[in-house]
Amino acid sequence: MVDVPEVSVRALGPCRIASPLAPLIDDKRTTQHYVDEDDRVLLDDTLSMIAQRNVPIDSLPGFEPAGPRRKIFFDPSKTRVGIVTCGGLCPGLNDVIRGLVLELTSHYGVTRIFGFRNGYQGFIARYGHSVLDLTPELVSTINENGGTILGTSRGQQDPEEVVDCLERMSITILFVVGGDGSLRGALEIGRVARERGDKIAVVGVPKTIDNDVPYIDQSFGFQTAFSKAAESIRAAHVEAMSSPNGIGVVKLMGRHSGFLACYASLANSDADVVLVPEVPFAFDGDGGLLRFLHRRVEERGHAVVVVAEGAGQDLLAQEDPATPQGSDASGNVKLRDVGQLLTRRITDHFAAAKMELNLKYIDPSYVIRSVPANPYDSVYCIRLSHAAVHAAMSGRTEVIVGRWRRRFVHVPITMAISHRSQVDPAGDLWLSVLEATGQPVRFR
């Protein structure tokens, strides 16, 4: 029997106010496609999963569907809203800000929306960041640019001070657009507000360039990011093809999860090897990476290696056990540079084998995360931000909005930060990578 997780969503209280969107909802003909607000979107998607739960059908775990409610909790005319973006950039941040503001104003009639600058710093007086009045005019075309008009920063701030600020400004809805660490912060803010008896809805829109937040099909901006990353792999391929014994090495983001490396590599099938944090690899030996590359270069004249920044950290620690690793402002452990290790080991190998080598190293870094969202992600962001507004107006709190099996749902923040989503070495994505590259199941 598999545990039934706690998927119920915290609410600030009963919804008693008629929603301005009720006409849109009530016009709806009832069809099987519509998810009623009292229905639940199944957490599981296979027969064996639900069988293993060993509970009656009506006890199967399911997420609350997102979307507008007939009745809402907050009185729009008296509601003041805050928005903050935290952590590293990701395509689509401005789309989300814009979507939140437009939905709040044009459909709910909320008129006071404040943008806090530079992440959680924006709430703390000593940083001195001014607050931005977010109006429909101000945000109308911001989606055409990458980045975030609110700015961002890494790291936590004292949740007590944040709630102080919210109280001072009479803000009762706070949208946090951020990743793992920022959502933990949001949870703390929600908790503090709750303990103080404040009726403040804290709603997260999960942001992760690594696509590693669980219980969401795919994070916003991810398609844009891997599409952009694929350009670097193509560049490495072209360079490798154009020189005798050319090898291209491309380092991509991905601290704990290799989704970006996998998808970008599948996008044009130029990669010969993909290295991700989830699958350990060895350099040496008959089944090792170096021998594989050696053979590829002999057979095809060139090769491309795509490596996620978090891959091979165990090997790096072995190479350099003495140096302690620091952390950045978000508390992320600073990674050792696998790109340098790879180029050094490959160079040494070919030198030892007395083979010519033309190695080109490409690190697209920030370029993939600062571009505007592509059309798919734009659509996704606008729908996600609509869902976030509906959730907040109905008094949901300590919750994120996500898309689960293509349905927009409410996921408790506690679940969203319970673990990281990773590439399953036994799943179909990694299998596709193995099929596309022809690399062995493991380099060992």
Added chain:
Amino acid sequence: MVDVPEVSVRALGPCRIASPLAPLIDDKRTTQHYVDEDDRVLLDDTLSMIAQRNVPIDSLPGFEPAGPRRKIFFDPSKTRVGIVTCGGLCPGLNDVIRGLVLELTSHYGVTRIFGFRNGYQGFIARYGHSVLDLTPELVSTINENGGTILGTSRGQQDPEEVVDCLERMSITILFVVGGDGSLRGALEIGRVARERGDKIAVVGVPKTIDNDVPYIDQSFGFQTAFSKAAESIRAAHVEAMSSPNGIGVVKLMGRHSGFLACYASLANSDADVVLVPEVPFAFDGDGGLLRFLHRRVEERGHAVVVVAEGAGQDLLAQEDPATPQGSDASGNVKLRDVGQLLTRRITDHFAAAKMELNLKYIDPSYVIRSVPANPYDSVYCIRLSHAAVHAAMSGRTEVIVGRWRRRFVHVPITMAISHRSQVDPAGDLWLSVLEATGQPVRFR
């Protein structure tokens, strides 16, 4: 109680041959994410849906998961494969052809793969189309171009003649990449082969620029197509903004389903009105389209209308009841031109109101379907084609591969052609369109 549909997949016989991919599979650690080949992916995704089935959990309907099997039906060394692409172009056709060929050759060791030219015409002797030998070298970079290297054509051919051709060439696996009509043809071919006792696997890869094949999350090429279509909406918006009382009208594909119009319109939120086949509309009256446009132009100085070609066909039939509608080679009813009707009615309205009008009409037509697949669709196509090869090698037939709730699955062709997927006027996509445009629930 809701009927339990027949989702079981037809197979040519028991799988007794060890798959060359078994090592990839057997290496897998067992995890909850892996879908076992005996498991089923639930057809339903909400609690109320499965409750309404009123059957025990283990009788809930579910699709067979796609993916490699440990044992396969066909002996790769003796297998000859045919591939055909049918109907209108769609981004990703070459990606699918390439994916099929590379998976067949590099992972299963199949060496005889034949491309039939110009759709089902390619099987019929009197058309005189030569057959293309599909090798890894030939297909290695075809994904960089739009269209299909096999060519295509509309319309059916006699399934008996097609099976004659397959028999003559000893082909035992046929991949049909095509839409609704072509899949009906594939079903006929499968039936004829079955009745003759031929062990021929007929596996479809569903193709539809309108995204209207049911039981697949999204059809390949659809994201590329709506992204391209969004450019025309942007152009219309820029033109409309740059002239006094500017109105842009954009006609997009979408005979029966308005998905393309909805997604393209959401992509940059430039549209003021979206018209789709699923939602009837009226021109006249206080709640009609013309009055709405009139007001928008007064308030904002400009407006953009996006119309799917299949919208308003009832109005067109009223205008011109005498002319009978013909059909094209695929048997599709020829649509009357809603774009012309719109421009005429809008022009007349503004003339009657003695208002200046600068109307620009844009029909991107073929441009949106002839572009190469974007990175997302490329990844999707390669994974879809891998799934199709696994299905065929394991002897599945009269089946398509699709993605259901993000799982790759086998769907019987009978289900795939049972109805068209449409935009649900009561669902969350249309609600997002209403929220983004601010247009009323219905023009009436």
Added chain:
Amino acid sequence: MVDVPEVSVRALGPCRIASPLAPLIDDKRTTQHYVDEDDRVLLDDTLSMIAQRNVPIDSLPGFEPAGPRRKIFFDPSKTRVGIVTCGGLCPGLNDVIRGLVLELTSHYGVTRIFGFRNGYQGFIARYGHSVLDLTPELVSTINENGGTILGTSRGQQDPEEVVDCLERMSITILFVVGGDGSLRGALEIGRVARERGDKIAVVGVPKTIDNDVPYIDQSFGFQTAFSKAAESIRAAHVEAMSSPNGIGVVKLMGRHSGFLACYASLANSDADVVLVPEVPFAFDGDGGLLRFLHRRVEERGHAVVVVAEGAGQDLLAQEDPATPQGSDASGNVKLRDVGQLLTRRITDHFAAAKMELNLKYIDPSYVIRSVPANPYDSVYCIRLSHAAVHAAMSGRTEVIVGRWRRRFVHVPITMAISHRSQVDPAGDLWLSVLEATGQPVRFR
């Protein structure tokens, strides 16, 4: 002996005020590359041309170089500036507006800049268009969008009324961004102001999507436009390749000049035939277009025809001699539709020959002119607008800025409207088209 044209530029008076840009200029080391303000850029570029002038070297015709002067005519602190954009859209309009505003404010310190809306209508009271205050903040990112934030319109207005408006607003510099007709208007405005004794500098920035303004190497936005147009040719090619006997027909802008059709066709070499206004063609006969297409389709299976809208107008007039042609608001004669004629004649020909034909017609229309400028055109626009500001501040009037043999120069408007630049059927551009397509020198 060839006439020496009048290339001298009209100036409002002597320059006596030290330019704020003098430090930038005076810092310059003297080098051969710098063009001194008293020097002249040769009108001619070959030995035979200057020999034919039969004048002493120092009498050879040459344009005044553009660029900053050490002394200027207008006192920046008292200068009020107007900007207007006229005629059809063209990529780069917003770049030019932005470049003018930024140069005026940050380098000359001019603070009052007015944007007149919707072309020359903006000066005329009865249209009721408000005036836009153009500030650096307002224009800082407008270059990222196509179109023009000022709006535009076709057609002339009474120059007396325009000068009335300029006098009322104390505007002494007027920038007109427009084409042939709008520059004629600018000349009239300059003349009226001159006759009234007003010291008003009227400086044009020539805009033409057809690249047909003479004495400028290439008009701004042209590269962006032909790059975009090339996408349609590629689409037509992909469609034509994908069907038995496929023919793609692409109609592009180009009323009197085929530059757009030529460059777009050379960009990817997909075209089999290019038809331009400068080279008459015949449909019938052994050397006619239809026979050529017939052969191409027989030999290659497909063909692509690119036609400029102004091509074949003589043939259209023959077909339909009765109907008189009207004119649009700019006084342009309305063209008959060569695209329809082509598709009809091709369809008839193949029907008569009893050959299958799959003809696809693509008209990208406004899509090619409403996109933002590409990086090359952005650079060009910013440099052009800098040159325009320098010209105006030094009191030049009835002049355009252009680029001649890669030097920025001042060209009297009288020269710029003296004739249209056209594709020379005897020149190297057309020769390149003939070489790339393999079409005969003439269809006749």
Added chain:
Amino acid sequence: MVDVPEVSVRALGPCRIASPLAPLIDDKRTTQHYVDEDDRVLLDDTLSMIAQRNVPIDSLPGFEPAGPRRKIFFDPSKTRVGIVTCGGLCPGLNDVIRGLVLELTSHYGVTRIFGFRNGYQGFIARYGHSVLDLTPELVSTINENGGTILGTSRGQQDPEEVVDCLERMSITILFVVGGDGSLRGALEIGRVARERGDKIAVVGVPKTIDNDVPYIDQSFGFQTAFSKAAESIRAAHVEAMSSPNGIGVVKLMGRHSGFLACYASLANSDADVVLVPEVPFAFDGDGGLLRFLHRRVEERGHAVVVVAEGAGQDLLAQEDPATPQGSDASGNVKLRDVGQLLTRRITDHFAAAKMELNLKYIDPSYVIRSVPANPYDSVYCIRLSHAAVHAAMSGRTEVIVGRWRRRFVHVPITMAISHRSQVDPAGDLWLSVLEATGQPVRFR
């Protein structure tokens, strides 16, 4: 008086064979635009330049115009041609190869064209590189990919051995697509062939990502490269804007010439500082770079620095006088890393000033040179390759084809390698950069 340079082009002998292109030429109506093959394109473009020559008009220096001749030197039916690409990648290499092959085969009827692999290595037996038969089929779509299908390598080979190879293979026309060093090699090959009495035409197509070959308006691929580079500047800008005190540093190619940095920076005006090899700069002091950045960050909250790799080499040498600099295979001195120096000095400065700093460093490196040519460069490449074929068939040798003042011309290789083209600190391009960035004339 300024020296009259030697611009006459070496020819292998008189042209006595009627060109297959004569009909195209003879059809030409004589117009002033056509450049007759006996005419000359003026080297100078201003009145003062030609006045300073102090020679009669008919002695003014001028380039021989490129283009087809009525009579040619080589008999196409007996001509064998070699093509080689050398040095670093550049967008458009495949366009040039394709253009050469198509023009040679379809217009001159030359059928034996050999592609030598990996630069000059391809001629030398001990490298063992096979030769590629270049046919129209093989090259028909190679322009859609970046890189070069022939591969490339850096460095010279013994010209005697190269000529040995040409003699062995009876090759009489050699096209060298390469930069400064490779053109020197081509000159040597031409000299050796000449001294041996071989009638071998050696024709160069100048390739330089730095746009530093003199006497050509702009090198092929340059627009594509700076457009791509502009994306990195945009990314740096977005990152800098999104963090408190954000500074983006972008390092671009440009060993001796800053054209790429200048044009890319002008493309979107995001740069606050542009550093090029031609303009020395100082870090410290009131007029130094660091103080300027400090002020920008205080005023605007962020700043972007674009640096060409060759900038500041004098400062780097001072910092690290001990380490000798090596050279690469092409003999290029290895540059010290100005990007590292910049980031270190900026970081130190802000640390000393106790200001928060969020510095993001972007090095797009190979990505900008491995992309396919954009439409403009594609057109340019095809026209350039046509010109090269005409030059070679008419027996010109030790010559490059280029575009001078928008005319295609023949330039002796000796002139093309006489010096590097550089950004003139007193010219209008650098002035535009100063105007766009607002940076001072010099940091000192």
